Amino acid sequence: MNIVATDGYTLNPGDNPWDEVASLGELEIYDRTLPDELVERCKNADILIVNKTPFSGETLAKLPHLKFITMAATGYDCIDIKSAGNLGVPVSNIPVYGTDTVAQYVFSSILHLAHNISIHAEAVRKGDWSKSKDWCFWKRPLIELKGLTIGIIGFGRIGRRVGEIANTFGMDVLANDIYTDESPSYNNFRWCRLEELFEQSDVVSIHSPLTEDNNGFVNYSLLSKMKPTAFFINAARGGLVNEIDLASALSQGCIAGAVVDTVSVEPIHLDNPLLTAPNIFITPHMAWGTLSARKRLMVGITENITAFISGQAINVVNKQFLG
Structure with missing residues (x-):
């Protein structure tokens, strides 16, 4: 052969x-x-x-x-x-x-956003801590995950693993999947409609395969339903997201932040609207690569x-x- x-x-x-x-x-x-x-x-x-x-x-x-x-x-x-x-x-x-590796990436992203790691690390590097009147400080609110809600779109192997980790953190788990209705064993779980998931979640994480039917389905209509304190994570496929709409949602403060590991065209083009959007971290499709x-x-x-x-x-x- x-x-x-x-x-x-x-x-x-x-x-x-x-x-x-x-x-x-x-x-x-x-x-x-x-x-x-x-x-x-x-x-x-x-x-x-x-x-x-x-x-x-x-x-x-x-x-x-x-x-x-x-x-x-x-x-x-x-x-x-x-x-x-x-x-x-x-x-x-x-x-x-890649189930465990990608799920690990998702939660490292959530924790990064919850504690605003990069903002505070950069503040220390610039000397803000050295000049501080107190022994500690924070520039943005720090968020505890326990009691918050994560919405998972696509509840296959990776989505389920993300849900298990979220459950360990004490989060409530919402899920939406057109291919399965098999519920996990933990109690703080519920299936819900897509619109409800975006409305009620403090974190939305996508784990769907990209098909002709769902290309760009994450649009401004859904993103604008999210809490202004919520985070959006995409470690699946960039084509699932309307990138112009995500950039607009970030610029308008519809959501607090985002992490995406994939974009619609890779390598990313310099005119991709996400590159100039605020409060977003873009990584080079590396979530799978341990x-x-x-x-x-x-x-x-x-x-x-x-x-x-x-x-x-x-x-x-x-x-x-x-x-």
């Missing part, structure tokens, strides 16, 4: 060997692949390993040997899975590798390819389109 990894650098920048994957076939690894390089690099591939490289139906149709695609990720919105299915190519993802998570990802890729070669593909996300 000829195996091609189109964008392997983020998975292994030098600390996460490909050895197990390489044992499964002839492996060719590219750190990055530009759109006009795709067909030439992948034309002989039986199997593709893809993180974020976009594959349109037109491109897939030009790969005559292609039999299988495994994502090096949970999300698969960069692949035209319908076209892949129509070509008889199953697409598999890695559903569980070494522990990337090692699990490499194991998942190996398992997906092994299962496909054995004739029993697992984690297939385009079954409905396969003939």
